[in-house]
Each structure stands twice: as C-alpha cells, then as structure tokens.
Amino acid sequence: MTDLPSTTPDDLRPGLRFLAGGGAATGLILARDWRDHPLGLPENWPAPFKAALSLVLNSPESMILCWDADELFFFFNETYFPLLGPRLDWAMGTPMRDVWADAWEQARPIVDDAFAGRSRRFVDLPWKLSTDRGAADTWWSFSYSRILDEQGERAGLFIFTNETTQRVLADRALLESRAQLVRLNADLAEQVAQRTAERDRMWNASPDLMVVVSTDGRYLAVNPAWTDILGYQPAELLGIDALSLVHPEDLPAAVEALAAAQAGTMPTFETRFRHHDGSYRWLQWVAAPGEAEVFAIGRHVTEAKEAAEQLKRATEQLSQAQKMEAIGQLTGGVAHDFNNLLTIIRGSVELLRRPDLAPDKRDRYVEAIGETATRATKLTGQLLAFARRQALTPELLDVGVAVGEIAEMVQTLIGARVALHVEAPAMPCLAEIDRSQFETALVNLAINARDAMEGQGMLRVAIAPVGEIPSLRGHHGVSGEFVAVAVIDDGAGIPPEALPHIFEPFFTTKGVGKGTGLGLSQVIGFAKQSGGDISVTSEPGQGTTFTLYLPRVTEGRAAADRSEEDGPADGQGAYVLLIEDNEEVGQFATAALNELGYRSLLATNAYDALSILETDAARFDVVFSDVVMPGMNGVECATRIRERHPALPIVLTSGYAHVLAENWQHGFELLHKPYSMEQLSRTLRRAVARGARARGE
Missing domain, CATH: 3.30.450.20 (PAS domain)
Incomplete structure (x- = not known):
C-alpha cells in the first residue's frame, strides 16, 4: 500500500475536521469512495460517530471502532495497521464479519456479550486465523465495550486489541x-x-x-x-x-x-x-x-533462537556482574596510596613536636600536612565518583570559561602532536555543576581521544547552548535548556559491537594494561548525577564524538546566585547551632567557629537540636549539621527544621552520605569533609547573608 500523508486541521474541509491527527488512517478514510456506502459521506456522519472515531484515530493504542450495531462497519487507527496484513487496503469501513471472516464465528459471541453489557478483557486468547503468514494459531489480548446512543440503544463497539503471538511463543x-x-x-x-x-x-x-x-x-x-x-x-x-x-x-x-x-x-x-x-x-x-x-x-x-538469545543476554549480564569482583584489586592500590599519605602526615607531626625545630622547617612540615590532606581528599573523591556515590558540590560555572581554564592542562596530557581547539560561544553558557567532577570528566574524554588517535591528530571541544537532550539508549528525548559540550576526535572510532557497552564499568577496547574501563563510567555517572546525560556517535576510521549535556542556568538565576556571595568578612558574632555526633569533630568545629568570629552551641544529635530550636530558634543565625548521625540523619533533621523554621539557613557537612549521593538537590548547602577554615568561613558567611535577606534585614 502507498504511504498516505498525515493531515492537519488546515488540510481538511470544515466537515472533516474530526479526522485531524489521524495520520495514515485518515488517509485511508479519505481515499475511500463513500458515496454508495450505507454510512454516507464522512461530513454527514452523526456527531457521536465522529467523536468516537476522532478518539480512535488519535489514540496511541491499537484501537478499533465498529459502528452500526447490525453491520459493525470496521474503523481503526494507524497503530492497528500491522495486525491487518493484506486486509489493510480495503478494511476501512468494511463490516467486521468480512474483515475477519475466518474468526467471525469465534468473535460473534464476544460481540453479543459486549452489546448485552457484559464487557470482558481477554489476555493471550488463542485464535485460529488465516493471516499473511498463512493459516496459523495466533494469540490476542483485547477488550470489547459497547457504545450506546442518546436513547440508550446500541450504536457500536470500542475494541482495544494487540496480537501477542510472538510473545506467547x-x-x-x-x-x-x-x-x-x-x-x-x-x-x-x-x-x-x-x-x-x-x-x-x-x-x-x-x-x-x-x-x-x-x-x-x-x-x-x-x-x-x-x-x-x-x-x-x-x-x-x-x-x-x-x-x-x-x-x-x-x-x-x-x-x-x-x-x-x-x-x-x-x-x-x-x-x-x-x-x-x-x-x-x-x-x-x-x-x-x-x-x-x-x-x-x-x-x-x-x-527458538529468539528466546535463547534472551537467555544469552541474561548470562552476559551475569558475566558482567562478575567483573565487579575486580574491585577487590583496587583495595591494595588504595591502601598503598593512603599509607603513603599517612606516612607524610604522621612523620610531619612527629617532627613538629621537636622543641628545637627551626621556624622555616616548622612551616614546611605544616605545609606538607595541608597538601597531603588535600591529596587524600581528592583520592576519596575519585573513589566515590567511580562508584557514582560522590556527593556533588555544585557551583555556578560558565562552561566555556571553565573549559578554557583547563585547556592548557588538557594540552599537556594529550601531547604536543595533538592539536587542541576549543570552540566557545560569545554568550555565557552557565551550568550549576561540580567543577572538579566536570574537569575530571573532560580529562577522561580527552585522554580517550588521544589514545584513539594514537597520540596524533586534532581534538575539538565545542560548547553550545541547546534546546533538548536527544533520545539516548532507548530513553525518550528531554526538552529544556542545556549546555552541550562536544569532544570530537579524528581517531580510529569505536567498533559498532562495542558501542552499547562503553559506559559499563571495566569495559575497555584498549589493550591489557592500557585502560581500566573506569573513565567513561565516571563521565556518565557525573552527567546523570548533574541532571544531564551523554551521547556518543562513532564510525570505525571516522573518529568519535562524545557530547555531554548539562542543565543550563539562565542569566536571571545566575545574578541571584551571585548576590549570595555578599556578607560579613567574618562571623561578626553570628550564632551557629552546631549538630555533630562525633566528639572530636565537634570540639574542633566549635574552636574553629570561635576563631572565625562566630558564637556556637553544640548539639550531639538531631533530637537535641530540634528541642533547642523549639525553645528558642530566634537566637540562631544558621544551622551547621553533620549528615551521618545515629537515629535521625542530618538530611532528615534539616528537612524538619526547614518545615518549622523556613527562614533559618542550613548548611550540611559530610565526608560521604548515600542519601546525598543519590540526590544532592535537597535544597541545602553542602560542605565536604575534610574542609578548610577558608571553606568553612565562606560557606557560613554566604548562608548567614542569605538568611538575613530572607528575613528582610
């Protein structure tokens, strides 16, 4: 049958507007000569029939309308086309007994029951039909419902139906x-x-x-x-x-x-x-x-190969799960790195205890402790990002500027024989993302591109605003404001059979010892946690393009966020309700707050903190709470505080919390442990200023 174009209301005469949106099914109706048909011309069909037919034609479900209780003239939508086989060209408007002549004796009792008000649903009902595959046993799931006219008389039938033969077999x-x-x-x-x-x-x-x-x-x-x-x-x-x-x-x-x-x-x-x-x-x-x-x-x-292939895929998934056992191999490397860091810290502390230590050496050892703590923080962050359990710390970035700031580092990593070109738009492309994780994702993509080009070629990084995320990996596309970061190489490309697996942990197309299979897993983990996604297009010998999609922030929202940076240079006596169950950390945080010019009151659990606030919440300017605590955790406590005291700002802190890794957008500021005094001061200063504005001060 020749494909028929879909129609819009403007394409149709006023009397045929009820056919709008019916796609190819509308084309079949318009193509038939209705002059000698018992129903007459479509523009003269009764209003109830037109309304019912419009519903059928616009339904995404496979649906039939049989009009006239005696003749059951057969109408159907485009979704039903595959079930008709060779009947498709002439079935529209033909009596049901002629369309499904070989099944009419089986269908007639069901039709009679439906007209009698005994509508039923049938699942995987067997039918013996002569189809375009020849005479065959088939199975169907369907339901029949009667349509009554204004006088309560039988006018027709609604039928929802799908052939389930292939699934049953x-x-x-x-x-x-x-x-x-x-x-x-x-x-x-x-x-x-x-x-x-x-x-x-x-x-x-x-x-x-x-x-x-x-x-x-x-x-x-x-x-x-x-x-x-x-x-x-x-x-x-x-x-x-x-x-x-x-x-x-x-x-x-x-x-x-x-x-x-x-x-x-x-x-x-x-x-x-x-x-x-x-x-x-x-x-x-x-x-x-x-x-x-x-x-x-x-x-x-x-x-039975199709069914066996399903079993084969299940077996492959089991094999993939077994690869996760390789995580144990990481343990030795992590322990080695942490022991090296602890050796530096412990040695520096012991040397600092010497009473005759020269001031310059004392400064050097203090600096070594600080740098080592920073390295340890990055190491734990990398491990959590690999496991997609990193609690992100989003900040407002101009993505084009951020890419430009690390371009020199990326050029060093990919080597002088790879030409790097960054294409950023003149307009800002703002996104609220974790800077560290974004930079790690970009570096991972650049290194993969370098390896695909064998260290020689051209690498382009193009940033642009887009209006949607396309359909990816079987998921529907998403409309909205996004920033697209495309990393384009002219390397060897990715084999088609490998494309469905490249984001799986431990999957790699590189040789033994040349890749861990963790880089792209980190990239898609970061993209998903940030509310975006990543696409890949590649052909062997034609290069590869990875496109990272990140939610875009408007200029108005950005201006509001920047205004929150205002605030006092130090605590200036602001009162902090500190919630921390660890005694040593609580003592340290109290001392740190005092040094930064804050007053503080320590609560060792969430229940005590809520009790204190119920007594006198007005004296506090900000709540600073740990997340992982016995009983009620910090997120639950903060949620209750926000419900009861919405103007009181809240800052959460954690080294790792599963609830934050799953959803960092709880609406609370997050400060990662271990934090520096400068980070603590900046975060609390911003929160106190935001709370003052909320109270109109």
Whole structure:
C-alpha cells in the first residue's frame, strides 16, 4: 500500500475536521469512495460517530471502532495497521464479519456479550486465523465495550486489541529452553554415569543429536537424529573432524568447548552446524567427558533462537556482574596510596613536636600536612565518583570559561602532536555543576581521544547552548535548556559491537594494561548525577564524538546566585547551632567557629537540636549539621527544621552520605569533609547573608 500523508486541521474541509491527527488512517478514510456506502459521506456522519472515531484515530493504542450495531462497519487507527496484513487496503469501513471472516464465528459471541453489557478483557486468547503468514494459531489480548446512543440503544463497539503471538511463543520457548538447561546442568556428571547403561536404548529414540568424539577430535558415533535434523546418514560422518561442520564464526567457541570437555569440565554452548543442503541450523550443546572420549547432546533450537538469545543476554549480564569482583584489586592500590599519605602526615607531626625545630622547617612540615590532606581528599573523591556515590558540590560555572581554564592542562596530557581547539560561544553558557567532577570528566574524554588517535591528530571541544537532550539508549528525548559540550576526535572510532557497552564499568577496547574501563563510567555517572546525560556517535576510521549535556542556568538565576556571595568578612558574632555526633569533630568545629568570629552551641544529635530550636530558634543565625548521625540523619533533621523554621539557613557537612549521593538537590548547602577554615568561613558567611535577606534585614 502507498504511504498516505498525515493531515492537519488546515488540510481538511470544515466537515472533516474530526479526522485531524489521524495520520495514515485518515488517509485511508479519505481515499475511500463513500458515496454508495450505507454510512454516507464522512461530513454527514452523526456527531457521536465522529467523536468516537476522532478518539480512535488519535489514540496511541491499537484501537478499533465498529459502528452500526447490525453491520459493525470496521474503523481503526494507524497503530492497528500491522495486525491487518493484506486486509489493510480495503478494511476501512468494511463490516467486521468480512474483515475477519475466518474468526467471525469465534468473535460473534464476544460481540453479543459486549452489546448485552457484559464487557470482558481477554489476555493471550488463542485464535485460529488465516493471516499473511498463512493459516496459523495466533494469540490476542483485547477488550470489547459497547457504545450506546442518546436513547440508550446500541450504536457500536470500542475494541482495544494487540496480537501477542510472538510473545506467547517466545515465552513458551524460553521456558522450555530454561527448563531444559536446568535439567541438563543439574549434576550432569552423575546423570551421565547413571544413564550410560541405558544409552543404547535411548540412542535410537532420542530426538536430540548425540555424538561421541574421540580424543583426536573425530566422530566415533552419531545417532539417527543427525539424519532427521541435519540430513546426514551416520556413515557419512564417522571418522570426520568434529569441527568441520561448524560455522566459521562459531569455530572459536566450539574449539574452546571441546578442549574444556576433554579437560574434564562440562561446557554448554551454541553453534551453527552445516546441514546436508548447505544451510545452517542452530544447535544448543552440552558436553561431558567420558573415560577416553567426549559425549555431547545437541538440541535443535533454530526456531527458538529468539528466546535463547534472551537467555544469552541474561548470562552476559551475569558475566558482567562478575567483573565487579575486580574491585577487590583496587583495595591494595588504595591502601598503598593512603599509607603513603599517612606516612607524610604522621612523620610531619612527629617532627613538629621537636622543641628545637627551626621556624622555616616548622612551616614546611605544616605545609606538607595541608597538601597531603588535600591529596587524600581528592583520592576519596575519585573513589566515590567511580562508584557514582560522590556527593556533588555544585557551583555556578560558565562552561566555556571553565573549559578554557583547563585547556592548557588538557594540552599537556594529550601531547604536543595533538592539536587542541576549543570552540566557545560569545554568550555565557552557565551550568550549576561540580567543577572538579566536570574537569575530571573532560580529562577522561580527552585522554580517550588521544589514545584513539594514537597520540596524533586534532581534538575539538565545542560548547553550545541547546534546546533538548536527544533520545539516548532507548530513553525518550528531554526538552529544556542545556549546555552541550562536544569532544570530537579524528581517531580510529569505536567498533559498532562495542558501542552499547562503553559506559559499563571495566569495559575497555584498549589493550591489557592500557585502560581500566573506569573513565567513561565516571563521565556518565557525573552527567546523570548533574541532571544531564551523554551521547556518543562513532564510525570505525571516522573518529568519535562524545557530547555531554548539562542543565543550563539562565542569566536571571545566575545574578541571584551571585548576590549570595555578599556578607560579613567574618562571623561578626553570628550564632551557629552546631549538630555533630562525633566528639572530636565537634570540639574542633566549635574552636574553629570561635576563631572565625562566630558564637556556637553544640548539639550531639538531631533530637537535641530540634528541642533547642523549639525553645528558642530566634537566637540562631544558621544551622551547621553533620549528615551521618545515629537515629535521625542530618538530611532528615534539616528537612524538619526547614518545615518549622523556613527562614533559618542550613548548611550540611559530610565526608560521604548515600542519601546525598543519590540526590544532592535537597535544597541545602553542602560542605565536604575534610574542609578548610577558608571553606568553612565562606560557606557560613554566604548562608548567614542569605538568611538575613530572607528575613528582610
């Protein structure tokens, strides 16, 4: 059938506006000559019929409207097209008994029940139909509902329907395949030993292929099923190479499986075997070692391959999960790095305790402790980012400016033979993101590009505002304001079979020792946590483009955020309610607040803090709370404070909190542990100023 264009209200005469939006189904209605039809011309159809038909045509569900209680003239929407097969060209407006003549006797009682008010829903109901595939058993899920006119008389039927034949057959095949695998893998060694005595009786009757392979890989015996399934007489196969009939693409797996069976294990695998006529059949094998040979059973699974592929994907997911065990290998490296850092800190502290230490050395050791603590903070941040458990610290950035600021570092990492070009728009592209994680993501993408270009070529980083995130990895597109950061290389590209897996932890296309498979996992983790996403397009030999999408912040919002930087240079006596369950950290924070010019009151748990605020909340200018605490955590406590005292600003602090990693946008300022005095002062100063503005002070 020729494709028919969709229509808009402006394309239709006033009397046909009810057909607007019906797509190709509207085209079928307009293409039919209605002059001699019992319903007459479409513009003269009764209003209830027009309204019902408009609903059907605009529904995304597969839907039928049968009008006229006696004739049941058949109307349907575009979603229903695939179910009609060769009937599509003439079915529109034809009586239902003619459209589905071979199913009418089965359908008529259901129609009568619907008109009698006994509407029912049928799930996976079997029907014997003559379709474009020939006469076949089919299955359908549908419901019939009657339509009454203004006098309560029968006017027609609404039918929601979908053919479920493929799913029903796939489910059956999958269940059968899984059950067979369970049976074959349930202590197969013991079963083979027990059944050796009865093998001769089973040999001739079995519908499955049976074969005995010698130690040098040749057929010693085959059962009659080889003739039924693959067309060979047993005499043709005896003595030939067991792998000679295997499809070339499946040969490595077959070689490995035969070797594993000869080594004493029981592999299960799938291969394509060449039929006597030259075509191939899919076979599912289980092999077991004998005393001096390999015994194997093969089941013909060509027709059930789709179901078997589902099982294969599940097995691949299990294999991927096993890779996570490799995380244990990271433990030694992390312990090594932390022990090095602790050695510097501990040694510096011991040297500082010497009474005769020169002032310049004392300053040097203090500086070493500070730098080492910063390195330790970055190390924990990298580990959390890899696990996608990093509690982000978003700040307002002009993405184009941020990329430009680290361009020199990126150029150093990719080498002088790679030309780096940054293309930023003249207008600001603002985003509220974690600067450190953004820079790490950009560096990871740049290093991957360098490796793909083998250290020589051109790398472009293009920043631009966009109006949507396109459809990615099966998810619908997202409309909105976003900043797109495209990293474009002219390297070797990514093989098509690798593209679906590149963001999985530990997956890498690089050689052994050249990549961990963690870089792109960090990038997509950062993008998702920031409310964005990442796309990839690549062709072998044509280069690769990664595009990072980040939520864009408007200029008005940015101006409001910048105004929050105002505030006093120090605490100026502002009163802080400090909530910290760790005694040592609480004492340190209290002393630090005093040094910064704040007054403070320490509460050791959330319940005490809430009680203090209920008594006298007005004396406090800001709440500074830990997140991880026994009983009620800091986020829960802050939420209650915000409900009861909305004008009181709250700052949270944590080294790591799962609840913050899952959703950092709880509306509270976050200060990461370990924090410096400058960070503490800046964060509290901003919060106090924001609270004063909220109270109109």
